[in-house]
Amino acid sequence: MAAAPTTIRVDAWSDLACPWCYVGKARLDKAIQRLKLEAGFQDTHIIVQWHPYMIDLQTKSSGEDYLAYNRRRWGSDGWTSSLRRSAAKDELQFKDWKWWPNTLNAHRLVLLADTVGKGGEAKQELFKMTYEEGLNISDMEVLCAAADRLGLSGAREYLMSEKGKEEVIKQDRSAKSERNISSVPFFIINGSYSLSGAQDSTTFEKALQKVANM
Template identity: 50%
Template sequence: MPAVQIDVWSDISCPWCYVGKVRLDRAIKNVESAAGGAKIASVKWHPYIIDHSTNPSGEEYLAYNRRRWGSDSWTTSLRRLVRLADTVGKAAEAEQLLFTLTYEEGQNISDLEVLKSAGEKLGLPNVREYLESGEGKREVLEDDKLAKGKMGLHSVPSFLFNGKFSCSGAMDTKSFEATIMKAMNGTI
C-alpha cells in the first residue's frame, strides 16, 4: 500500500489545476525514482466546480472572458466521467486525458460527444449511456458542496496529504517533493 494518500480538489477548466497536476505527477515520479521505483503515493481526485453558472455546453472563450475572468467549461458532466473512471481505477488517467483535451488539443470538454469519446478511449463501460442518464450528478454536486462547505476550500487546486496537511495552488515540483517526503516520514 502506498505510504502517502493525496486528495486533490480540482476543476479541469482551471489552467492552474493542470499546472498543479503536472507538478504533482513529476514530484511523485521523482520521489518514487529515488525510492527505487516503489509506489509511494495514491492520488484521489475530487470535484470543485468554480462556476456553477457556466452554460452546460460550455462557452466561447472571449464571451466567457467578457462575462467573468477567464476560460471555463461546465464541469459537472466531466466530473461524472471521472467518477465513472474511478470505479475501474482510471480516475488519474481520466484527469490527464481531460486536461490534455482542454489545454493541448483545444477541445470543448463540456461537449457531450467529446466526453463520450474520451470515456471510450479510456475503455469505460457503458460510458455513453452513463453520460446521457445524468447518473452521478447528485454525488458530484454533493462532493463540491462538501469541499466548499465543511472542508472550507476556497481555491483550486487544493491538496490534502494523509488527511492532515493541506495546501492550495500549483506549488513547484520541489515543494511537492518535500511535502511528500514529510508525509512519508510522518512529520505532517
C-alpha cells in the first residue's frame, strides 16, 4: 500500500439549521478518529474546512419556533422521527430542540472562529446549543455566549458589526450557483471525491482511504 498523504483536506458545506448536517458532522468526526488509528495514517493531518450554506433564506431573522416552522414547511414534524432514530446510533439525542434558527450570524461566528483554527469547534458548539440545549442561535447573546465558550476575543464587537455578512452570502451563493450544491451536508475530499448527505461513518472512512491511496 502506498504511504498515506501527509494532509487530506475535506471541504464541507452545511447549515447549522440542518439536523442532518449535525448528524453528518458526527459521522465524519468518527470516521476521522478511526482512520487516525490505522497503520499508515497516524501522521496524516486531516483538515476539515467548513463552508456556510443557508437552506432556507426565508427563515425569520430572529429564528422560528421548532413546531411552527415544521408545520409551515412540511405540515408537521413527523419526518423527524426517523432522523432521531438514525442519530441515536451516533449518540446524538436531540434532547432539547426548540428553535429553527436563521443562521446568517451563526455562520459569521464560524468564519471568525476559523481564523484561529476553531471553525470545527464552533460548528460543534452551535449544533449542540441548537439541538441539545434548546437555545436559539439566531440570538446575538446566545452567539456571544458561544464565543465565550470558545475563547474568541472580540467576538461581540465583530457580531454587532456587519463584518463577515457579505462573505457568508457570497459563499452561500457560490455553493448553490457555481458548485450546484442543492442539499447539505456535502463533502469534497482533496478536491476530487464528493459525498452527499449524512453518510454512515464507515462510508466516510472508506472514502478517505480511497482518496489517500489515489
